[in-house]
Amino acid sequence: MWPVKVQRQFDIAQAAGTDALENVMHAPYNKLLNTLFPVDTDFTVIPNFQEINSTKGVDHLMTFEIFLENRPVFLRGRLGDLIDACPLPVLHGVSAFGAKLCFYSLTQAGLISPESIPAPTQYVIDTAPVDRWNYNILTAEGEAELRRIVQVITTECAQLPR
Secondary structure, eight states, X not given: OOOHHHHHHHHHHHHHGGGSOTXXXXXXXXXXXXXXXXXXXXXXXXXXXXXOXXXXXXXXXXXXXXXXXXXXXXXXXXXXXXXXXXXXXXXXXXXEETTEEEEEEEETTOOEESOOOOOOSSSOOXXXXXXXXXXXXXXXXXHHHHHHHHHXXXXXXXXXXX
């Protein structure tokens, strides 16, 4: 399982529930990613805040991007924007809703998995099927899948020329 300090952050966030600020999951994911990509390596965890078109002002999307030096190797939301800068054959990504995860990948050839869903042209509709978020980061299976992807990334990065 995850280190006690990481698990504790998820427990705190889940205990806060929906009564807490919308950013309650930022802290546990920040701690988790900095555990998987330690600060004393060439990896950097970069949080990004993107404002969502809203009149509330507090609505935002937070993404975490992992860079090896100045090259993206793990992220979500901008896979297509950053694939050309990725030094790996596959750019991996993840989408999280609370503790539920959906893993993505985009190859240098342009193949994305799971398949992209075309946006409707006339309506704003959330068309991504909920079953795509089929891993729970707090279960052994979810942890194993994230660790597997991180291992692939770190192994491939270690083989890159310096």
